[in-house]
Every structure is written in structure tokens, then in C-alpha cells.
Amino acid sequence: MKYQKLISKLNPKFIKLNEPLSKHTTLRIGGPADIFYEPRTNEELIDAIIHARKENVPITMLGWGSNVLVGDLGIRGLVIRNQAKKITIGQKEIVEKSENNENLINQWEKSYKSEIRWNSATEKEGARKMYEFQDLDYDENDRPIVKVVMESGVDLPFAINHLVYQGLTGLQWYGRIPGTIGGAIFNNIHGGTHFIHEIIDEVKVLDSKNQIKIYKQNELKAKYDYSIFHDTKEIILDATFNLRKGDKKRAIYVAQEWTKRKALHQPSNSIGCVFQNISVKEKEKRGWPTVSVGYVVEHVLNMKGFHIGDAWISEKHHNFIENKGKATAQEYLAVIEEIKKRALEKLGLNLKLEIFLLGEFK
Ligand SMILES: Cc1cc2nc3c(=O)[nH]c(=O)nc-3n(C[C@H](O)[C@H](O)[C@H](O)COP(=O)(O)OP(=O)(O)OC[C@H]3O[C@@H](n4cnc5c(N)ncnc54)[C@H](O)[C@@H]3O)c2cc1C
The missing domain is CATH 3.30.43.10 (Uridine Diphospho-n-acetylenolpyruvylglucosamine Reductase, domain 2)
Known part of the structure; x- marks a missing residue:
């Protein structure tokens, strides 16, 4: 065999x-x-x-x-x-329970339920707030650093709950982002104006010659939706984070508020924003209120309600495409292609993917 x-x-x-x-x-x-x-x-x-x-x-x-x-x-x-899920804070080790993805995703989906629906048509002026959550921002760089090492299989929602709730802050901006520490580092996740590389001291990987290698923060080449691992294809093993002995109450509030707003505006049966934000320069040139492509798809391309099979442009956030039942990868891809085509033809806008395509397509 x-x-x-x-x-x-x-x-x-x-x-x-x-x-x-x-x-x-x-x-x-x-x-x-x-x-x-x-x-x-x-x-x-x-x-x-x-x-x-x-x-x-x-x-x-x-x-x-x-x-x-x-x-x-x-x-x-x-x-x-990867189910290696150890978190080390000083001498203390916590090992998150192993759980298969199916259960984790089901639990995460059910963990925040709300019936309120965002009426995006009446929120045009508030688009910036709704898409970018800038009103929740603050800075804690003057607080003492606490080093925390997390293996790449640790689940981000677990890490946030566990660490923020004991006053170790820095991850609160990533409330309700599904995934693992490995995935978060690979694409340098962002929560509003924050990027995860900002709180990383170093990342340990297995390189292509099967050697252990350490990248310091300034070697990650991290920027919006990018880290050096896109090119090196190395295996992320763990990372040391510079968390802060911060304001626990405020961090819990922010994590909960992010979770609440994201649950309202971002459907879970998705893979996050499909396209990368446009640049601030482009936004200003066009006179749009936000850099989010969700605004462009909804208000400029007017693609509300567009779908192919069960792959639907989400009504909660138009930069998300949902699987409303039995969508295939082929259908999902066809919706992406249609948005790209219309943005290029009607606006001369070349949209870039924020998601990754893996495996074989028909
Ligand atoms: C509802 C929703 C909201 C979201 N909100 C946000 C958001 O606010 N901000 C944001 O940035 N993203 C967001 N996302 C996108 C996504 O959740 C993040 O990018 C997340 O970090 C992906 O983690 P993952 O573990 O699921 O990675 P996967 O999707 O499984 O993998 C992503 C990439 O990382 C690579 N990878 C994973 N682990 C390792 C490893 N150990 N070593 C090397 N490579 C590895 C994979 O090969 C793949 O190429 C959202 C998604 C959803 C569904």
C-alpha cells in the first residue's frame, strides 16, 4: 500500500x-x-x-x-x-486537553449566540467602527513583560480565555478568531490595528534540513497577512510571547466586546475575510469610509445576496462567503472569481486573497 x-x-x-x-x-x-x-x-x-x-x-x-x-x-x-498544546508561564506548565477539530469548531460556534442582526444599510456612516473596532483600542507597552511560551497546536480561543482571565494581556484583540497559535503566526493575524507579531519575542521552527531554528521578532518579516513562513514553509513548533501584566478588567471587556461584535458581524461557517483590505491611499482616493472590502462588495459592487449553490456572500459582512449547507469548494471558488472579476471590470481594483487554497480542486 x-x-x-x-x-x-x-x-x-x-x-x-x-x-x-x-x-x-x-x-x-x-x-x-x-x-x-x-x-x-x-x-x-x-x-x-x-x-x-x-x-x-x-x-x-x-x-x-x-x-x-x-x-x-x-x-x-x-x-x-498538531495537538501539542503546552503553555508555559515561568515555571508553570498548562497542557490544554486534546480535542478533535470537529468538536472544537462546534463548541466555538455555539459559544456565542445572538439573534441581533446588523442592518448594514443604516450603518453606512458607522462602517469604520463596525468593520475596524477602533474605539476599543489602547496601549499597554509600559506594563511589565511576562514571557509565555505556547506550542503551535494550542487553540487561540483557549489561550485568550486562559491568559487574559489571569491578567496576562496582549491577546484580547483576537477574541473570537478561530484557530491555533501556529495558524495565527503563519499569517500574522490582525485584530483591528493590532498584529500578533507585535507581542512575539521569538518563534521556534523545524527548518527544511530538519534542524531547529529560532526567529526573533524582527526576523519574521511580519506585515499585514504575511510572515516569512509563507516562503520558507518551515514547521512552526512554538513561540515565546511578550505578554503584559496588564489591566485585567479592561482586557476581559475588550476580549468580550470583540467576541460579541465579531459574532454579530462575522459568520462562523466561513474562513474569515476572503480578500485583503485595500490600502488607506486607495480608500482615500475613492472616498470610501473604510478599507474593508466588505464595504466595496456591498455598497459599490452591490453584490448583496449573490450566491452559487450554497456558497453565499454573507449578509452579515460582505467580505465573508458562507457555506449555507452543502457548498463545494468549486462553488466557493466560483463566487470568489465573480467578485474579483466585477471589481476589476467595474472599478479597476485588483483584489488579493486573504485565504489559502489547499489540495486538489476539480
Ligand atoms: C469567523 C472568522 C473570523 C476571523 N477573523 C479573523 C481576524 O479578525 N483576523 C485574522 O487575521 N484572521 C481572522 N480569521 C481567519 C483565521 O481564523 C486566522 O487566520 C487563523 O489564525 C487561522 O488559524 P488556523 O489554525 O485555523 O490555520 P489554518 O487555516 O488551518 O491554516 C492557515 C495556514 O497556516 C499554516 N499553518 C498552520 N499551522 C502551522 C504550523 N504549525 N506550521 C506551519 N504552518 C502552519 C497552514 O498550512 C495554512 O497555510 C477569521 C476566520 C473566521 C472563520
Whole structure:
């Protein structure tokens, strides 16, 4: 059997063959992974990578699949969902319980329910506030630093809950962002004006020669939706964060407020904003109130209600595309292509993807 040699080297308890990736993505879209593996420690993760490389088996890292569109034909080779979930604060170690993505995503979806609907048509002037949440901003750079090391499999919602609620602040801007620490570092997640690299001291990776390598913050080349790992394809193992002994009450309020607003305006059956924001220069040139492409899709391209099959431009936030039932990756991609085409033809605007396409498409 194909991959037999690799399979014999992995921990059999954590392997699934031909595992549908629709069970492991927030969109619930994606064909099968040839081998789906969930190592419980960084040692097991490193071991798997070394063996797969030796056997020339392609490797794909996956967190919650909350920023990826996986093709309907799935992913060949080895797909790894890292379950190494240790958080170290000084001498203290906390290990988050291992949980499969399906349960994590279900729990996250149910964790904040609201019936209130944002009427975007009447919120035109408030668009900036609604899309960017700038009113929640503040600075704590003068507070004492606390070093916290987190393995890449730690779930971001768990980390926020756990750390902010004990007064270790810095992650509050990322309330209700689904995913893992690995995924957050890979694409340098943003929450309003904040980027996660700003609170990173260093990142430990396994490089292409199977050596451990450390990147200091200034070596990450981090910017909006980008880190050096897009190009190096290295495996993120863990990261040391510079959190602050901050204002616990305020951080909890901000994390909760972000969560509340995001739950109102951003549908969970999605993969986040599909397109990157436009530049401030472009926004000013066009006289639009926000850099969010959601505004452009809704108010300029007038694509409210557009859908192909079950892939719908979201009515909550028009830079999101939802899977309202049984959407395929093909349909999802077709909606993306249509928005891109209209933006280019009608506005001369070249929209860039904020999400990643993984695996094989029809
Ligand atoms: C409702 C909703 C709201 C969102 N809001 C935001 C937001 O406010 N800001 C924002 O920036 N994003 C947002 N996102 C997008 C997404 O949640 C983030 O980008 C998240 O950090 C992705 O993490 P993940 O673990 O799910 O990564 P995945 O989607 O699983 O993977 C993303 C990429 O990271 C790579 N990767 C993952 N782990 C590793 C690793 N250990 N080593 C190397 N590479 C790795 C994968 O190969 C893939 O290329 C949102 C998404 C949703 C559904």
C-alpha cells in the first residue's frame, strides 16, 4: 500500500486514513486527506515530519482550517493537525486537553449566540467602527513583560480565555478568531490595528534540513497577512510571547466586546475575510469610509445576496462567503472569481486573497 512505510513509523493511535477534511475546517468543505495525523507532542510532530520527508511524502500543516479553502478532491500525502498544546508561564506548565477539530469548531460556534442582526444599510456612516473596532483600542507597552511560551497546536480561543482571565494581556484583540497559535503566526493575524507579531519575542521552527531554528521578532518579516513562513514553509513548533501584566478588567471587556461584535458581524461557517483590505491611499482616493472590502462588495459592487449553490456572500459582512449547507469548494471558488472579476471590470481594483487554497480542486 502507498505510504505504508511512513504509516508504520507514526503513532497508530493518532492516524486516520482518507479522513474527510470537511470535518476539520470551519467551512465544512474539503475532500479527504490521504493520511491525517494528530501528534500529541512536538517530539511526535518532528518525528512525523522527518519520516515523511525521508519518504518524499508531501506535508500539509493544518490548524482549525479557519483560513483555508480545501479542494473537493482533498490533499495528497500527510496532513498534520498538531495537538501539542503546552503553555508555559515561568515555571508553570498548562497542557490544554486534546480535542478533535470537529468538536472544537462546534463548541466555538455555539459559544456565542445572538439573534441581533446588523442592518448594514443604516450603518453606512458607522462602517469604520463596525468593520475596524477602533474605539476599543489602547496601549499597554509600559506594563511589565511576562514571557509565555505556547506550542503551535494550542487553540487561540483557549489561550485568550486562559491568559487574559489571569491578567496576562496582549491577546484580547483576537477574541473570537478561530484557530491555533501556529495558524495565527503563519499569517500574522490582525485584530483591528493590532498584529500578533507585535507581542512575539521569538518563534521556534523545524527548518527544511530538519534542524531547529529560532526567529526573533524582527526576523519574521511580519506585515499585514504575511510572515516569512509563507516562503520558507518551515514547521512552526512554538513561540515565546511578550505578554503584559496588564489591566485585567479592561482586557476581559475588550476580549468580550470583540467576541460579541465579531459574532454579530462575522459568520462562523466561513474562513474569515476572503480578500485583503485595500490600502488607506486607495480608500482615500475613492472616498470610501473604510478599507474593508466588505464595504466595496456591498455598497459599490452591490453584490448583496449573490450566491452559487450554497456558497453565499454573507449578509452579515460582505467580505465573508458562507457555506449555507452543502457548498463545494468549486462553488466557493466560483463566487470568489465573480467578485474579483466585477471589481476589476467595474472599478479597476485588483483584489488579493486573504485565504489559502489547499489540495486538489476539480
Ligand atoms: C469567523 C472568522 C473570523 C476571523 N477573523 C479573523 C481576524 O479578525 N483576523 C485574522 O487575521 N484572521 C481572522 N480569521 C481567519 C483565521 O481564523 C486566522 O487566520 C487563523 O489564525 C487561522 O488559524 P488556523 O489554525 O485555523 O490555520 P489554518 O487555516 O488551518 O491554516 C492557515 C495556514 O497556516 C499554516 N499553518 C498552520 N499551522 C502551522 C504550523 N504549525 N506550521 C506551519 N504552518 C502552519 C497552514 O498550512 C495554512 O497555510 C477569521 C476566520 C473566521 C472563520
